[in-house]
Amino acid sequence: MSHQIAKTAVDRENFFEPALFYQSAREGMRDFLTNVLPESHDGVLLPAFIGWSPNEGSGVFDPVGELGNHFGFYDLNPDLTADLEDLERNLSTGRYRVLVLIHYFGRTEPALSRVSELAQQYDVLLLEDLAHGFFSSVNGKDAGSFGQVRLFSLHKMFPLTQGGLITYSSQTLVKGQKSTMAELAVDIMSYNWDAIAAIRRANFAGLTERLKSLPEFGGKFQLLWPELGALDVPQTLPVRIFGDSRDNIYKCMNEDGLGMVSLYHTLIDHVRRDFDSMMDLSRHIINFPVHQDVRPESLDFLVSAFQARLND
Ligand SMILES: Cc1ncc(COP(=O)(O)O)c(C=O)c1O
Structure with a gap:
């Protein structure tokens, strides 16, 4: 050698x-x-x-x-x-x-x-x-x-x-x-990846803490991803809404300029028949924005707006 x-x-x-x-x-x-x-x-x-x-x-x-x-x-x-x-x-x-x-x-x-x-x-x-x-x-x-x-x-x-x-x-x-x-x-x-990752993680943590402290937590909604892994960086924060209010929450919060996401609200036809629990989730999931433009000062407002819509 x-x-x-x-x-x-x-x-x-x-x-x-x-x-x-x-x-x-x-x-x-x-x-x-x-x-x-x-x-x-x-x-x-x-x-x-x-x-x-x-x-x-x-x-x-x-x-x-x-x-x-x-x-x-x-x-x-x-x-x-x-x-x-x-x-x-x-x-x-x-x-x-x-x-x-x-x-x-x-x-x-x-x-x-x-x-x-x-x-x-x-x-x-x-x-x-x-x-x-x-x-x-x-x-x-x-x-x-x-x-x-x-x-x-x-x-x-x-x-x-x-x-x-x-x-x-x-x-x-x-x-x-x-x-x-x-x-x-x-x-x-040309973007600072570390800074973006840190903001996304901080927004996720800040939202999780606020959502968990709402009296409606566990009764009207649940976190789909309760613990952020030490190295994971979220795209959004997914929540499962109990009952039928997901579409209304989505519509009203977006009308108010709060960029809630409803990824996968409708599943492709190929899975609709055979996967009941996935179909159920698609009717109830909603995602909070955590991206790098979301400022920490906005989190209280975002969660209060969510709480108000949950109780509409
Ligand atoms: C999980 C997943 N994979 C792939 C894609 C495709 O991404 P793009 O819009 O860049 O084609 C999407 C978005 O639609 C997605 O949500």
């Missing part, structure tokens, strides 16, 4: 993980599927909580449906973590080549390492969908470090109208995929 050492690194393959930039995450997903899984029998297994809206379509599912790949869905627990039993049952059919794991709202899937083991055991590629988890991935050490493919929706996390990114764990997975928006890298590198 030679012990020669160059003055600077020269091995371009060492730790090389190709990054490809796109207008959106779904465009990157389409490029991946087209080039790496060109056969329709190359199945894609997805989690059962996938929304649809007339403006937004169905995100990660759009290219799967459009390209005609075989697809299926695995169930999730009520807090949107993976149901490992149902996941394994699906994988064991042998019909899939890719497993999509969504880190919902930026929370690192708690069973990520087990999910990765299952993917290896059944010989499928693990695609970590970090559409909501760019900052959890760059801030933490787990999210994004198990999958061979990682998908990011940058326009959801940065003040950009367009932006998606795919990174691959190895050059061998790039079989013709090409960036369509490589210049996006300049925008992304």
Whole structure:
């Protein structure tokens, strides 16, 4: 073995993980599927909580449906973590080549390492969908470090109208995929990621504390993500509303200029029949904004407005 050492690194393959930039995450997903899984029998297994809206379509599912790949869905627990039993049952059919794991709202899937083991055991590629988890991935050490493919929706996390990114764990997975928006890298590198992550985490913590202290907590609503992991960075703060007032809360708070989000208020048709608890959640979930433009001074107002609407 030679012990020669160059003055600077020269091995371009060492730790090389190709990054490809796109207008959106779904465009990157389409490029991946087209080039790496060109056969329709190359199945894609997805989690059962996938929304649809007339403006937004169905995100990660759009290219799967459009390209005609075989697809299926695995169930999730009520807090949107993976149901490992149902996941394994699906994988064991042998019909899939890719497993999509969504880190919902930026929370690192708690069973990520087990999910990765299952993917290896059944010989499928693990695609970590970090559409909501760019900052959890760059801030933490787990999210994004198990999958061979990682998908990011940058326009959801940065003040950009367009932006998606795919990174691959190895050059061998790039079989013709090409960036369509490589210049996006300049925008992304021009933001202070640590500062954004810190504000998002502080807003989440501040909201959680205020929400937990409301008398309506536990009776009229519940936190879907009660404890922020030490390294996670939230996209939004999800809450489950009991009863039928979600749509009214959403409408009134947005009319008042408070940017509540109702991600996945309507699920795609393919999961509507078979996944009752996901359907139920989609009717009751609402998400608080925690992004970098939300000022800590606004949190009291936001929570008071929520409380008032809960009691309308
Ligand atoms: C979990 C998830 N993955 C992927 C996407 C697709 O993101 P984009 O709008 O960048 O295509 C979305 C958003 O629709 C999403 O919520």
